[in-house]
Amino acid sequence: MSKSKHYPAYFLIGTLLLYVVLYLLPGLIGIGYSFTDWSAFSDKVNFLGYDHMFDNYIKAFSDVKYFGYLGNTLLFTFVTTIVKNVLGLALAVLLTRQVKLLNFHRAVMYIPAVLSALIVGMIFKSILHPADGLLNSTLKIFGIKGVKWLTDPKIAFWSVMGVDIWKGMGYIMTIFIAGIMSISPTYYEAAEIDGAGGWQKFRAITLPMLAPTMTVTTVLNVIYGLRVFDMVYALTNGGPGYVTEVLYTGIYKEFGYGKYAMGTTLSSIMFVFMAIIGYFLIRAMNRNEVEE
Amino acid sequence: MATKKLFNKIGVNIIAWVLSIILITPLVLIVINSLKTSQAAAEMSLRLPQAIQWDNFKTVIERGKLGVTFLNSLTYSAFSVILCTLTSAMAAFVLSRNRTKWNKLVYFVIVLGMAMPINFIALMKVMQFLDIINTRVGIILLYAAIQTPFNVFLIYSFVGKIPREIDEAAIIDGCSPLQLFFSIIIPLIKPVLVTVMVLTFLNTWNEYILPLYFLGSSDKWPMTLAVYNFFGMYFRDWNLVCADIVLTSLPVVIVYLLGQKYIVSGMTAGAVKG
Structure with a gap:
């Protein structure tokens, strides 16, 4: 039986057209454009010349502004990945125990994840408002003086990360819950017979058995963090100054200024970086499938 | 031992409630303020509205x-x-x-x-x-x-x-x-x-x-x-902004509640074997 006859290649046409033309192709021609002076101010796009072809890249890594975008993106990714993993795991452990109204709690903690980041950003713009936001008014009741969460350069980026963690940890929790539920209860029963306490069971059974799950949550968090746009755009739009600017918001600004070549250069840096990360994602996910 | 277990059980439930409340408060805040007058919503507090302003929704549907x-x-x-x-x-x-x-x-x-x-x-x-x-x-x-x-x-x-x-x-x-x-x-x-x-x-x-x-x-x-x-x-009229947020999020929340089972199975696919 000829497989190609029964599973014909024309089934792929729709997907390939969409994916190649609108996803892959822009990534690739974007790399080409990163060696040019493409901008909104001229109809012509000129190659920078062999002597200067990497100028945009040199600028991306040497200009304090652009370098700051890269640094912020990495800091954001690093912090949110760790905190979401830790809190997500803690919530998952809590919500796989004998808690009443378990499904209610799980549903509530997941809801922030289904809302649009833009809307979450707007909600927290109100809550974090320095004068009459809910957070500072609550702190006031306890006699604590509030701070300018989103406009103080020293604090703003941490506030953005905090809101992002609030929104994202329910998602990570859900994955961990599925992971914990797939651990056979016989391990815990055996440990109980040996007299293991809660913490010992967590360290000796839950944590090691969750290693594959944790690989995936980490990769998901890293991919999300590196591509973050919504939350920053809605909360601070990169400000004050550039202190909360990440790569994707920076690229959007370059687009707005008409500096297309620089925008596409920053995109291309991400493209290469993420291709490497994507390779590990697929490996991590495929390993789970093989073990099935 | 039995009392310790009971304490644990109560403690776990309390923690779950505290966390759920922390996570849901921002959303409750939006719903409450979407029902207030513009002046009452200006301070964006959790105080309940004195008179429920259903008109806010009508206003945002028209103006927004x-x-x-x-x-x-x-x-x-x-x-x-x-x-x-x-x-x-x-x-x-x-x-x-x-x-x-x-x-x-x-x-x-x-x-x-x-x-x-x-x-x-x-x-x-x-x-x-x-x-x-x-x-x-x-x-x-x-x-x-x-x-x-x-x-x-x-x-x-x-x-x-x-x-x-x-x-x-x-x-x-x-x-x-x-x-x-x-x-x-x-x-x-x-x-x-x-x-x-x-x-x-x-x-x-x-x-x-x-x-x-x-x-x-x-x-x-x-x-x-x-x-x-x-x-x-309309950044001065938080009641309207909140009403707009509520209406925009409503379809998402409805689809989420109806399709929760499917969402969870999709989002955890690949992350967990089996």
Whole structure:
């Protein structure tokens, strides 16, 4: 039986057209454009010349502004990945125990994840408002003086990360819950017979058995963090100054200024970086499938 | 020992409630303030409204042009769901069943898209070339494209669990590839298709970067972008902003509550074996 006859290649046409033309192709021609002076101010796009072809890249890594975008993106990714993993795991452990109204709690903690980041950003713009936001008014009741969460350069980026963690940890929790539920209860029963306490069971059974799950949550968090746009755009739009600017918001600004070549250069840096990360994602996910 | 266990049990429940309340408070805040007058909502507190202002919703529907933007969001979501689910399912079916060297490479490249960033600026060039920039068709195609990698990934692994003997029996009975796919395979992979449809719907509804880049005219904006614009114009009237947020989020929350089972199974796919 000829497989190609029964599973014909024309089934792929729709997907390939969409994916190649609108996803892959822009990534690739974007790399080409990163060696040019493409901008909104001229109809012509000129190659920078062999002597200067990497100028945009040199600028991306040497200009304090652009370098700051890269640094912020990495800091954001690093912090949110760790905190979401830790809190997500803690919530998952809590919500796989004998808690009443378990499904209610799980549903509530997941809801922030289904809302649009833009809307979450707007909600927290109100809550974090320095004068009459809910957070500072609550702190006031306890006699604590509030701070300018989103406009103080020293604090703003941490506030953005905090809101992002609030929104994202329910998602990570859900994955961990599925992971914990797939651990056979016989391990815990055996440990109980040996007299293991809660913490010992967590360290000796839950944590090691969750290693594959944790690989995936980490990769998901890293991919999300590196591509973050919504939350920053809605909360601070990169400000004050550039202190909360990440790569994707920076690229959007370059687009707005008409500096297309620089925008596409920053995109291309991400493209290469993420291709490497994507390779590990697929490996991590495929390993789970093989073990099935 | 028994008392310690009881304490533990109560403690765990208390912690769960405290956390749930912390997570839900911001949303409660929005709902409460959407029912207040403008003056009462100015301080954005959790105090309950003195008199419920249902009119706020009427006002935002009129001033925020929610009718048009709702239809826009619905159009984009519905068509991208149909288009992306159909193309992804067809592709995933063939890629999963016929694992030639070439098809394996295609699958790998598609799935790599789950991590790859989109180069929006170069994409603008492609859209201009295809003459679909600032069009509804263009934005629907984009939504379908960006969700292709994850959807192919989900359906691919599901198809792998369907026994191949079913195909063979159908082929012997004289099914053409299209008949096999539409009348035999689709009913069998329905659960994953529902997951894909729910997730694609939610993602399209919530997304706003693509319209930000590629839809210049406000009459084509989806609800999310319109609510943000409304926020910019009416930032003094938090009651209206809150009412707008409530109305924009309502479809998402309804779909989430109805499709919770499917969302969770989709979002945890690949992360957990089995």
